[in-house]
Structures are given as structure tokens and as C-alpha cells.
Amino acid sequence: MEITIKYFGQIAEETNTTEETIRIENGNISNILTLLLKKYDGLKYKDFQVAQNQEIVSPETEITGAEIALLPPFSGG
Amino acid sequence: MEITIKYFGQIAEETNTTEETIRIENGNISNILTLLLKKYDGLKYKDFQVAQNQEIVSPETEITGAEIALLPPFSGG
Amino acid sequence: MKDKKPKNVFIKGAITHEFIGNSIYKHQSKTSIGAHNIFLGQVRADKVDDKTVSAIEYTAYEDMANQKFHDIREATFNKFNLTCMHIYHSLGTVKAGEICLFVFVSAPHRKVVFDALEYVVEEIKAHVPVFGKEIFEDQSHQWKKNT
Amino acid sequence: MKDKKPKNVFIKGAITHEFIGNSIYKHQSKTSIGAHNIFLGQVRADKVDDKTVSAIEYTAYEDMANQKFHDIREATFNKFNLTCMHIYHSLGTVKAGEICLFVFVSAPHRKVVFDALEYVVEEIKAHVPVFGKEIFEDQSHQWKKNT
Numbered sequence: 001m002e003i004t005i006k007y008f009g010q011i012a013e014e015t016n017t018t019e020e021t022i023r024i025e026n027g028n029i030s031n032i033l034t035l036l037l038k039k040y041d042g043l044k045y046k047d048f049q050v051a052q053n054q055e056i057v058s059p060e061t062e063i064t065g066a067e068i069a070l071l072p073p074f075s076g077g
Numbered sequence: 078m079e080i081t082i083k084y085f086g087q088i089a090e091e092t093n094t095t096e097e098t099i100r101i102e103n104g105n106i107s108n109i110l111t112l113l114l115k116k117y118d119g120l121k122y123k124d125f126q127v128a129q130n131q132e133i134v135s136p137e138t139e140i141t142g143a144e145i146a147l148l149p150p151f152s153g154g
Numbered sequence: 155m156k157d158k159k160p161k162n163v164f165i166k167g168a169i170t171h172e173f174i175g176n177s178i179y180k181h182q183s184k185t186s187i188g189a190h191n192i193f194l195g196q197v198r199a200d201k202v203d204d205k206t207v208s209a210i211e212y213t214a215y216e217d218m219a220n221q222k223f224h225d226i227r228e229a230t231f232n233k234f235n236l237t238c239m240h241i242y243h244s245l246g247t248v249k250a251g252e253i254c255l256f257v258f259v260s261a262p263h264r265k266v267v268f269d270a271l272e273y274v275v276e277e278i279k280a281h282v283p284v285f286g287k288e289i290f291e292d293q294s295h296q297w298k299k300n301t
Numbered sequence: 302m303k304d305k306k307p308k309n310v311f312i313k314g315a316i317t318h319e320f321i322g323n324s325i326y327k328h329q330s331k332t333s334i335g336a337h338n339i340f341l342g343q344v345r346a347d348k349v350d351d352k353t354v355s356a357i358e359y360t361a362y363e364d365m366a367n368q369k370f371h372d373i374r375e376a377t378f379n380k381f382n383l384t385c386m387h388i389y390h391s392l393g394t395v396k397a398g399e400i401c402l403f404v405f406v407s408a409p410h411r412k413v414v415f416d417a418l419e420y421v422v423e424e425i426k427a428h429v430p431v432f433g434k435e436i437f438e439d440q441s442h443q444w445k446k447n448t
């Protein structure tokens with residue numbers, strides 16, 4: 001399936017893009033992470049959470065969404 | 078000695094004055110209260126604290142000050 | 155020993171939103187501040203039986219009140235690591251919907267401002283000799299009591 | 302189920318003192334309110350080694366952030382008996398000394414507003430995907446992290 005991946009803050013700085021589309025088979029969020037960590041080597045040194053359809057998910061969560069986001073530590077306010 | 082007595086809020090409403098001077102011998106705050114309760118009968122139904130030189134005092138406190146105030150419940154803010 | 159004359163905290167009539175906005179603006183030059191916390195007391199149009207409060211008329215034992223405000227300031231600065239603090243209270247008539255109390259505390263980080271502000275407001279309510287007379291629309295009145 | 306589209310909480314650039322003053326003014330018609338509590342986040346000119354922060358550039362995962370602000374609103378109204386609540390957050394550049402967060406809660410009585418305001422601010426800091434890039438005077442930067 002086709003999934004939109006969004007990057008924010010220092011994660012976007014690392015990937016040098018704020019959004020891209022990837023194709024992936026069904027599976028878990030960890031499958032997407034494996035793919036992205038291969039593509040962006042520097043990501044492994046970064047602290048981030050993953051959101052699927054705007055909810056924070058764990059690597060074991062099944063891929064259901066059309067929108068995944070990599071979110072660095074929040075610093076609002 | 079001569080003492081200035083100040084009245085505020087609903088106490089001033091009861092005494093019909095905001096300030097007066099009384100003469101009293103040395104003694105305790107309770108001596109002043111006895112005198113004022115005789116003068117203003119309605120005071121006995123009122124809730125108030127006494128301040129001497131701008132500090133809250135008890136009836137047992139010795140009279141030292143030139144300024145006594147009868148303060149109804151605070152309602153600032 | 156009271157070594158310096160306390161500032162006058164009282165303002166004649168309602169505290170306006172322009173006054174509050176301006177007070178916020180003045181803090182833009184204090185760039186060590188990261189968090190402000192503001193309390194505003196507003197006069198409620200309370201219903202008592204069939205009557206509605208249209209205003210509160212504030213009086214105070216002004217000298218003692220300013221001294222108490224000063225003492226609360228000192229105690230608060232001793233207890234909490236604040237950058238600055240401001241307190242203003244109305245005297246005279248404040249209509250329902252208008253502001254009668256403005257407390258403003260600021261600090262580098264947020265944690266401290268919440269506790270400091272609540273402390274200041276509770277101290278004011280408990281210890282400052284200010285008296286509110288609630289005026290109803292028919293000009294009758296009752297004396298306000300803090301809870 | 303998300304049955305209604307959340308409001309947009311974001312404001313382009315700094316939140317001005319006029320905006321805050323005006324927001325206070327608008328509450329004068331709500332005469333059941335007795336207490337307002339306002340939190341303001343201000344950008345600090347923090348020193349890191351030899352450099353000083355001159356501004357923060359805010360970005361956000363806007364859709365998720367607005368949804369989280371909405372969820373925080375709902376949860377706060379469920380937990381606390383408030384009359385109203387407003388939240389505004391800056392996006393883009395906010396200079397040191399300027400306001401980037403404005404949270405405003407109001408209720409008939411004061412007790413509830415202190416707890417409600419702190420709750421809202423902590424929830425925002427913990428759960429809303431907003432990202433602050435601290436810009437130094439020499440245009441270098443570091444990424445802000447909430448503590």
C-alpha cells in the first residue's frame with residue numbers, strides 16, 4: 001500500500017524533506033522504521049515518536065493508516 | 078490616653094461614623110470593646126476583628142496603639 | 155520594623171483590559187522570563203432572591219491593606235523564585251463584568267508560577283482588609299463575604 | 302469518533318498584548334464569571350555557551366496538534382467546572398520577550414481555575430506536537446526540548 005510519511009523539526013532536518021510517499025506491504029510500524037532507518041542513517045541517533053493517523057503508536061502496532069509521522073520531542077509553549 | 082477608632086464596611090454602617098476619638102485608661106483591647114458595645118448596641122450582632130496599629134489583635138492584647146480599627150469580614154478580590 | 159513605605163496597590167474604579175495588556179507588554183524587555191501567570195477577579199452579577207448584583211463598591215483600611223500587600227509580596231518572593239510580581243486592587247465602584255483584582259507573577263520557568271499565584275491570591279483574600287458592598291439593581295445592598 | 306473538526310489554535314507569529322487585552326475585554330459580558338486565570342509562555346533569551354537565543358521558530362504537525370488541543374479542551378471541561386477556556390499558540394518566528402502561548406480559563410469561583418490552568422498547560426507541553434527551534438543571534442540554532 002501507499003503511505004505518506006511526514007517529518008518534523010530536527011527529524012525533517014535529518015531527512016532533508018518534510019513529506020514523502022512510500023510503498024510497503026502490510027505489517028507493523030517497525031517494518032516502516034526498518035525501511036526508513038536504512039534510507040536515513042542519521043535517524044538512529046535521533047529521539048522520536050511515531051504517529052499513525054495522528055495518534056502515537058508503538059513499533060508493534062499494525063499498519064492501518066495512510067499517514068505516518070515521525071515526531072521529535074515536543075517543545076510547545 | 079486618646080485613641081482613634083476607625084470603622085469599616087458594615088461596622089461603619091452600624092456606628093454611622095468611620096472614625097472617632099475616645100479617651101481610655103490603660104488596659105486591654107477588651108476594655109475598649111466593652112465601651113464600644115455599650116455605645117453601639119448593634120455591634121454585638123456583628124462579626125468583626127480588631128486591629129491595633131494595623132495588626133490583628135485579640136481582646137487580651139494590651140492597649141499600646143494610637144489607632145484601633147474594627148474590621149468586618151474581608152472580601153477583597 | 156517596617157523600613158520602607160509600601161507601594162499603593164489600589165486603583166480607583168475598575169481595572170481596564172488596556173491596563174492589563176500594557177502591563178503584559180512592559181514585560182517584553184525582561185527576557186529571562188519564560189512564564190507569566192495572571193489572576194483576574196471579576197465582579198459577578200450574582201442573583202440573591204429576586205435581585206441581581208449590578209456592582210460592588212470597595213472600601214479598604216488602606217494603610218493596613220497596603221502594608222499587608224507589601225508583606226504578602228515579601229513572603230511570596232521568599233517562598234518562590236519569581237522574577238517579578240504585581241498586585242492591583244480596585245477601590246470604589248466596579249460594575250458586574252469588570253475586573254477588581256489583578257495579580258501578575260512571572261518566572262523563568264513555569265512550575266513555580268502556578269503555586270506562587272494561588273498563594274498570593276489566597277493570602278490576599280484571607281489577610282487584606284478590603285470590604286465589598288454588593289449593590290443590587292434597586293440600589294439596596296448586602297455585604298460580600300469571601301469563601 | 303471525531304465528530305467535529307477542531308478549531309485552529311495557531312496564530313502566525315507572536316501573540317500580542319492587544320490580542321490578550323481584547324480577549325479579556327470580551328469576557329466582560331459573561332457576568333457569571335468571578336475568576337480568570339491566564340498563562341502566558343514567553344520566549345527566553347537563554348544563554349548557551351557564548352550564544353544567546355534571539356527567537357524561537359515554531360512548527361507543528363498542525364492537524365494532529367489541533368486535534369490534541371481539542372481533546373485537551375474536552376478533557377478539561379469534563380474534569381473542571383469552567384465557564385470558558387481559550388488556547389492560542391504561535392507558529393513561525395517569535396522573538397525573545399514575545400508571547401508564544403496564551404491559555405485562558407474562567408469560572409464562577411476561583412478555586413477551580415488554578416488547577417484547571419495548570420492541567421491544561423502541562424497537557425499541552427506533554428501531548429501537543431509543536432516543535433521549537435531556538436535561533437541564536439549568529440543564525441545558528443538548537444532544538445528546544447520541554448522539561
